[in-house]
Amino acid sequence: MTRHKIFCIIFVFLFSYGFNTHYLAEAAATIRAGEQLNSTSQLVSEEGKFTLGFFTAETNFSYFGIWYTNDDQARKVWLANRNQPILNTTSAALAIDKTGQLVITSAGRIVVNVSDQGYGGNISATLQDDGNFVLADESDRRVLWQSFDDPTDTLLPGMKLGSNLTAGKNWTLNSGFSAQVPASGAFSLSWEPFNESNQLVIRRRGEVYWTSGRLMQSQDDPALQTFEFMTLNSPFDAYKYNLSTRDDAEARYFTYIFPRDGRFPMWILDFQGNIRQDDSFNLATTAFCLGYDNGNGCVASSGLPVCRSQDLRFEEKNAEFINGDSTFDDNTTISLSDCMRRCWDDCNCLGFVNSSNGTGCTMYFGTSYTITDQPNSVSKYVLVSSKTDKKAKGSKWVWIVIAVVVSLVLLILASFCVFRMRKTRLKEEEERKREKYLQELIASDSFNNPDETGGERREGHDLNFYSFGSIAASTNDFSDDNKLGQGGFGPVYKGKLLDGKEIAIKRLAKTSGQGLVEFKNELVLIAKLQHTNLVRVLGCCIYGDEKMLIYEYMPNKSLDYFLFDEIKRDVLDWQKRLNIIEGVGQGLLYLHKYSRMRVIHRDLKASNVLLNENMNPKIADFGMARIFKQDETQANTIRVVGTYGYMSPEYAMEGTFSVKSDVFSFGVLVLEIVSGRRNNSFYNIDRPLNLIGYAWELWKGGHVSDLKDPTLKAKGVDVEKQLSRTIHIGLLCVQESAEDRPDMSSVVSMLGNENIPLPIPKQPAFFTGRNALDLTSSESRSKDISVNDMSITVMEAR
Ligand SMILES: *[C@@H]1O[C@H](CO)[C@@H](O)[C@H](O)[C@H]1NC(C)=O
Ligand SMILES: *[C@@H]1O[C@H](CO)[C@@H](O)[C@H](O)[C@H]1NC(C)=O
Ligand SMILES: *[C@@H]1O[C@H](CO)[C@@H](O)[C@H](O)[C@H]1NC(C)=O
Ligand SMILES: *[C@@H]1O[C@H](CO)[C@@H](O)[C@H](O)[C@H]1NC(C)=O
Ligand SMILES: *[C@@H]1O[C@H](CO)[C@@H](O)[C@H](O)[C@H]1NC(C)=O
Ligand SMILES: *[C@@H]1O[C@H](CO)[C@@H](O)[C@H](O)[C@H]1NC(C)=O
Ligand SMILES: *[C@@H]1O[C@H](CO)[C@@H](O)[C@H](O)[C@H]1NC(C)=O
Ligand SMILES: *[C@@H]1O[C@H](CO)[C@@H](O)[C@H](O)[C@H]1NC(C)=O
Ligand SMILES: *[C@@H]1O[C@H](CO)[C@@H](O)[C@H](O)[C@H]1NC(C)=O
Ligand SMILES: *[C@@H]1O[C@H](CO)[C@@H](O)[C@H](O)[C@H]1NC(C)=O
């Protein structure tokens, strides 16, 4: 870049173009006719946001592309030669040739045409700060060609999707071939008329596969829009996209603005057909749309094989096929989704797998398969059914129909009784709506009828739908005796079903700011989160405005019940506490990293860690932030989004949160578990320090093991070492700056492996001033902080 700059300065000087500094800066981003960009030089946009140059992929093929300069993954947002990779970059260069065409040359020979034609002599190509690489006429700055008109698989802010009707050209994204190979793959994303509106449309090999649904107002921010079948602009997401469209005689397109800095905004159409944002979160999950309309935008296709039904899908498993036979096709033009389609269309196929660079296809046939636990066995996509009981299909249907009818009758009776009892009147319209939703819920595949299964869950993420009557009966009509506690989102009751099974019921506060369909969709997602350290969601109950979540019942209550009680804390010896810390870490790691939907808990604290009969920890209230959408326009909504003392400074002060905010809460929890004291319980010491501050003082003084709960009778040097190490890790998690805090995967490995060296913690965040202030008003321990025009009520744990 510097060399290029010097060259340009000399160039400018010689030709007396003028001594305008603006022009000089721009020159660093520009290449002119007669200049070359070889494999060791790069263009950088004026403000340095984007870089353009050659790079070599894992496959040893080289490409010419654009990436965000500061993106450590250097994801390529545009490629000039995705389908014509270069084998030897030593002699390769990007240049504007004599005819005014942008080309890639190798050993002086043109190997790739980047622009589609030549434009005459006096032109230059500039990398702009929006990521657009523009070929323009020097004299009048007329745009001749631009990379935004020739996109690959990534939509940057300001890029268009749709059609330029005057030019008769389309802006369309094309997915890559596989994770390793960027060549054009099976999927395309376009903006086109569909079902009487313009929609984002994903096609697989030309066939419509998924559509976004209509553009509609975002429920949470009326100024923003979202799509029916995309997860965009949700209330707790830091990503906010400002979508806009145009539809007139000249052009029909979709585009978006991303107003915030500090991230790398991009929508990627990945090789499986999903739309992802830069942190890999799926904005649209379309992988494995199998030709049925599943309510998430998948488009039903005709000509489905008769042997396949809607309850079948492919899942990645370590499978061994029994009496198996397999075929291998090394055709390098077929990718994962082609292989899936072949297997789906062949009634004898049980599973498939691609080969290593994502090409080729192995299909498995046989009578059945077993799932192995061996970690080194190759995982395959195998066909699974959401209905396990395949026998007696006919009679099963009869039972389902009977069960549905019986439960409907029961439900109607129960509703009627409660209706009479309460003498409240539901308006006719509301009732009609409810019926519709109930029908949908019952019809939905993801819900089972508890009468049919005896309340037992069988497999996967099936949810039970409980009638209001059965829940009311199980809790003795929500009597106070059965109340377990009051959570941020509403009271929690203990219930006992007729079959003796114990459950916990969270009765959500009425204004959840969310429609029932969205509620159901969220719930199905959350039910898919399964981990031994997460409390299991069994199902739900919906009645009128009431929404209830049914959880497994935890006999040992929550961690704070033991930890902060003089006598009960004796139960928690060091091994148990360590086990709890590790379990919570694992649960959180799963939420952050392995759950596919990236959940940030936002309210991790001792009372949200429940203990089972063996004192194993299970995180509760995860995913509540997703279910319980905040409604800012209603004053009476309970807006509890965090607990004072567990909130990271950036969240408390600026309202920004990330996985690192959860890491902070985890750090506070670790310190509490080790010390047996609440974070804010230190006000009787002369100085108003909280636990974090106290731990930090001890650390600085070299007496960190004094933090230990005095009731912990540590035995041996090893235990002392473990204790200090755990406190050390806790301090790393509560560091002031979010970047300094480790992520959960580092935390879990540091906890699990004593040989991993720990960095020295920096000064943690602790609000001595605030804390002192808060304690003066012991009556009102909840206060409002106004952040970014958003009022959050912060409640303190007791
Ligand atoms: C690339 O170009 C620079 C000058 O712009 C030159 O110094 C360098 O040797 C070239 N590298 C190769 C591999 O040709
Ligand atoms: C890429 O090149 C390196 C070094 O020549 C070689 O070790 C590696 O196997 C190559 N990778 C592939 C995918 O061919
Ligand atoms: C690449 O090209 C250069 C110059 O043309 C040549 O010296 C070199 O051997 C080539 N490298 C490979 C791996 O072919
Ligand atoms: C590049 O385009 C020119 C016409 O502008 C054409 O003659 C040439 O064959 C093309 N080269 C390649 C490699 O496509
Ligand atoms: C190219 O454009 C520049 C800037 O407008 C102008 O000064 C110069 O005379 C042009 N050169 C030719 C050869 O047309
Ligand atoms: C459509 O294409 C024409 C001709 O290339 C161009 O002048 C016009 O600016 C384009 N419209 C949009 C909206 O990009
Ligand atoms: C552009 O997309 C429209 C659908 O929106 C399609 O009918 C048309 O054939 C496409 N044109 C080109 C040139 O691909
Ligand atoms: C078309 O849109 C209507 C209204 O949004 C919807 O009810 C219908 O299911 C859609 N049809 C298809 C084929 O998507
Ligand atoms: C969205 O973008 C438009 C056009 O730039 C702007 O007028 C509007 O204020 C933006 N809306 C929000 C909520 O940022
Ligand atoms: C590879 O697959 C493609 C697409 O299915 C097909 O058109 C092509 O003929 C196949 N090639 C060979 C060699 O079988």
Ligand SMILES: *[C@@H]1O[C@H](CO)[C@@H](O)[C@H](O)[C@H]1NC(C)=O
């Ligand atoms: C299948 O393709 C994916 C993505 O390209 C790759 O990560 C995976 O390793 C491949 N599977 C096998 C068995 O090589």
Ligand SMILES: *[C@@H]1O[C@H](CO)[C@@H](O)[C@H](O)[C@H]1NC(C)=O
């Ligand atoms: C994938 O690897 C095979 C050899 O294993 C190779 O022949 C093929 O070209 C590669 N496919 C792509 C798209 O790079």
